[in-house]
Amino acid sequence: MALHAPEVRATPPAPPAAPPRKPGRRRRALLPWMFAGPAAALFGLFFLYPLGASLIQSFTTEQDGATKWVGLDQYRRMLDDPAFTDSLLNTGLILIVQVPVMIALALLLAGLLNQSWLRFRSTWRAIYFLPAVTTLVAYAVVFQVLLKTDGGLANQALAAVGIDTVDWLNDPTWARVALIASLTWRWTGYNAVILLAGLQAIGKEQYEAAAIDGASAFTTYRKVIVPQLRPVILFCVVTSTIGTLQLFDENYVLTRGGPDNATLTPVVYLYKVGFQQLDFGYAAAIAWVVVVIIAAISCAQYFLFGRERRR
Known part of the structure; x- marks a missing residue:
């Protein structure tokens, strides 16, 4: 009698694992x-909230320890405030005199630093840029010492030549001359380095x-050079204008805004x-007027750069 092997059934394959x-x-x-x-929360807490609070505060005043809503009275008050008018006129004078002189000197300096025959060019660039990294208060104190009426180095130099x-x-x-001179000393090298970068982007074939x-x-x-540097020059002019509108450290340390509000900003x-x-x-109303002026200049900057791109 023949023996038959037991029938072995094939085990079906396991179903594939489900994808994660x-x-x-x-x-x-x-x-x-x-x-x-977290960054958005910190931004809102330390920037947006103070910004909104200052805007609301500009429509209020403190009377007898209580906050009172006065609407646009604080802004109308500025129209009859001679000190605020003087501060705007002083700022306008600095813009008209200091910014063009500084940009012209920066253009000349950038052209000199771009010359191939100049030795140790990197060293000279670092030297001229050095004032820009000096702290504002430190260099203002140095100018205060240099410009002292009695014993200042500037008056000693003038006395040496009989002046x-x-x-x-x-x-x-x-005082205005001293403030303009100190600003020009500090920011000319900074703008020269920016203009130098623009100069180096111009091809030698031109x-x-x-x-x-x-x-x-x-x-x-x-x-050839100046027309192609127009966007860079415009950038330097606009940033210098914004910096002048925010001017505080130099004139506060040098003169406290005086004498007779001559350097008040x-x-x-x-x-x-x-x-x-x-x-x-x-004070909040004054701050917002400054913000509006700076915003208007920034919009002008955007418009001018946009016009350059469309050409």
Whole structure:
């Protein structure tokens, strides 16, 4: 009798493992906020909240220890405030005189630092940029010592050549001159480095083409270089203007805004109103007027750069 082997049935294959579940759409949308959330919270707490609070405060005043809503009275008050008017006029004078002189000197300095025959160019660039990294208060104190009426280095140099002593910090006219000189010293090298970067972006073939056409160095600079540097020059002018509107450290350390409000600027006046007179509502209104002026200049900058891109 034949023996038969037991029938072996094939085991069916195991079903494939289910793929891992992907995070839901809502969870994926929340992931960026999990990383940006702390920074956004800090930004709102330390920037947006004070900004909104100062705007509301500019429509209020303190009377008998209570906050009172006064609407636009604080802004109308500025129209009849001679000190605020003086601060705007002083700022306008600095803009008209100091910014063009500084940009012209920065252009000349950038052109010099771009020359191939100049040795130790990197060292010279670092030297001229050094004032920009000096702390504002430190360099203002140095100028205060240099411009002292009695024993200051500037008056000693003038006396050495037979010129009478100048009261740099106590005469309204000379105080403005001292402030403009200190600002020019600090920011000329900074703008020169920015303009130098623009100069180095201009191809050498354009200089060679101008030389072949017989253009002099001055004509090449005026007809070839300056037009191509226009966006960079505009950037330097606008940032310098914004910095001047925010001017505080230099004139406060040098002259405290005096003499006779000759060097008073809106930010120095804001500080005096807010922290010396404790009139925080009016100080907030001054701050917002400065913000509006700076915003208007920034919009002009955007418009001019946009026009450059469309050409």
